Amino acid sequence: MKNPIIFQNIPCTLVTGFLGAGKTTVINQLLATKPDDERWALLINEFGRIGIDGALLASSQDNDLEQKNIAIREVSGGCICCTSQLPLQIAISRLLSDHHPQRLLIEPTGLAHPRELILQLSAPHWQTALKMSAVITVLSAEQWQQTKYRHHDGFQAHIRDADVLIINRYTQLSSNEKQSLVEWVTKLNSQVKIVWAVPEQVMSDTTGSSSARLTHTYLATLNEQLHKPSAIISNQRKVNIAHNQKSTLGLLSQPSALGVSSPSNGLGDEAETQDNTDTELPYRYHEEQQDFQLAGWRLPTHYVLDADELQNWLLALPNWQRIKGVVHTSDGWLQLNFNPGSITTKTIDAQTDSRLEVILQLGNTVDTNAIDTAIEKIETASHTKSSSDSIDWEAFDRELMAMVIQSL
Incomplete structure (x- = not known):
């Protein structure tokens, strides 16, 4: 040792x-x-x-x-x-x-x-x-x-x-x-x-x-x-x-x-939270924590999503509190960083995979302030619901996969 x-x-x-x-x-x-x-x-x-x-x-x-x-x-x-x-x-x-x-x-x-x-x-x-x-x-x-x-x-x-x-x-x-x-x-x-x-x-x-x-x-x-x-x-x-x-x-x-031993000190990887680096893609999880629902997706780098459809879909999610991601889109690789009142997208260098995560507040409606106009444009989206408690995540998976315009 x-x-x-x-x-x-x-x-x-x-x-x-x-x-x-x-x-x-x-x-x-x-x-x-x-x-x-x-x-x-x-x-x-x-x-x-x-x-x-x-x-x-x-x-x-x-x-x-x-x-x-x-x-x-x-x-x-x-x-x-x-x-x-x-x-x-x-x-x-x-x-x-x-x-x-x-x-x-x-x-x-x-x-x-x-x-x-x-x-x-x-x-x-x-x-x-x-x-x-x-x-x-x-x-x-x-x-x-x-x-x-x-x-x-x-x-x-x-x-x-x-x-x-x-x-x-x-x-x-x-x-x-x-x-x-x-x-x-x-x-x-x-x-x-x-x-x-x-x-x-x-x-x-x-x-x-x-x-x-x-x-x-x-x-x-x-x-x-x-x-x-x-x-x-x-x-x-x-x-x-x-x-x-x-x-x-x-x-x-x-x-x-x-005192800290070297990384090979007998502590298994299970002692740390798994990074999902080796998880088979595409991968999705969803869970409930405190007063929030969380969901995330990891997609192979060759999956290219329609940029406009993706943003509209994300903004129509019910009661969203935070949306973030690095995604391969029709507009190139984009960094997404959304919170109520602020929508930020930025072109970035290519990543090893696409990552997207959303946090929805249970039983609450987000005050969107500056992004009301953007929401109004997509308020008729079919998957918008009044409460995140009744989210059909499998339906959301299908909708996200339908935005893939290239997967070769």
Whole structure:
């Protein structure tokens, strides 16, 4: 057996936010601040079984991630913090042992409860292995405007457990609404630092000097958070110590550095969530988790789908909360990233297969805001239903396969 590799004080940042808040955008902005000579790693936890976020992130980078010294590991198939600490420990340990990063970013699924993950990362065995920086939470002002989000415990939970709150998609808010948003946040977390994100259209303006100054200041502020300790996790560690003192009558064991053996340390692949890389294609799954239904498809690269029909079909899905994918279409390889109020498609390089995943909210109707017009164009689609509880997934499979215009 190989000697374990000891990791100590690896800077680690947790980036949280409710489903569709815009975490991937903030992750990209953080990666933009990485010094060229540093190795960073990113652990992405996806709620569904099909890993897509890694491809979305990779396609948004100008250069190859490997050339940029950025490593990504995806853990799909459920929340890494909901059942036991083992999936999280294995995922972090293998990422550190395989890539030896100088900084680690963790992006949990938007359906996760951040408190559970904070409890795990506050455990004694992480205290010398990871140096936890400020917990960065992303909040979409468009979501906040909707009552169903403001009153949702999962939405509020991300604010309560934030050291820093990045507020985006706020340009449509009036001054009074911005003040109301700040007051709402402060009631949940009076200690949180609020940062107003620079709108993407401003960041993409490479000609204006004022835009450049705003972008530089914003990115510098983001980077500062990577070097600030987390008060949330520090306070939780104090609670853990007090609890241990009480339960063990003052007998505390000395926390030790995390020892990680090489990947061939006897831990089977079943200890990690299966990536479905070797699954026979085409492949589809569907399941119900919490108040949501999830479904995903993986198709061979030679399956080419009609781009217009695919988008119309996706937008007509009942009560959709999030749609994402990398798909081979009649318009080429497209990255799809849809959330209520925002539809984004982008041409990307060819992938090893097509991946598509949807999250539908049970018994709820999505407030589509800016995409009402798009929905009206396809509201007569035959498969639209009033509730996702009665979805006929086999019928959806047939409809998706009917869009394949080339499968040679």
